[in-house]
């Protein structure tokens with residue numbers, strides 16, 4: 717499959733995701749500069765993690781206005797697949813492509829450590845192959861990852877099965893103690909109502925090779941690539 721990875725000023729996980737897609741998953745990747753208007757025929761768009769525009773104002777609030785986002789919004793409206801990881805997730809909520817918002821972590825500190833998370837739905841491209849009982853160990857690295865949605869939005873995303881992942885402990889229990897950043901109902905990632913836009917805060921691209929000591933992130937990329945094989 718041909719992936720397009722968007723690079724914003726301040727992106728810093730772009731080469732990590734490109735490495736995994738190209739060298740681990742054997743896919744074609746085109747680099748898309750944020751000022752471009754051409755998605756270069758990419759079939760799947762990824763907004764990577766990082767500190768776009770220095771996180772000024774709010775993480776993702778400025779990147780959301782980059783020229784390429786007009787194309788990404790149109791691509792998504794036609795059913796195109798878009799994934800945002802960490803800062804990418806923040807940009808997608810700012811752009812209104814995903815519900816909710818990412819607030820400052822509850823403890824007001826930048827958190828950089830492994831967490832565990834469990835998928836909540838088999839009805840999504842990014843989670844369909846993941847064992848729902850499995851607690852995936854995935855690196856977390858953010859200052860604004862505290863997922864928030866107001867009561868109506870929260871009810872809608874639960875009713876419509878839009879929660880992709882919740883933070884849990886190593887044994888898979890979803891508890892207050894296993895919530896690293898204060899996210900409402902331990903939500904780590906969501907999809908949109910039409911199930912073609914995906915976002916989550918943890919970084920599977922940093923945990924997809926035995927070389928780095930953790931391959932739990934592969935489950936997500938294998939799930940996505942089942943689209944190519946379908």
Ligand SMILES: NC(=O)CC[C@H](N)C(=O)O
Pocket residue numbers: 764765766767768771775801802803804857858859860861
């Ligand atoms: N790793 C990231 O993408 C970080 C996202 C954002 N800069 C934050 O700190 O919340």
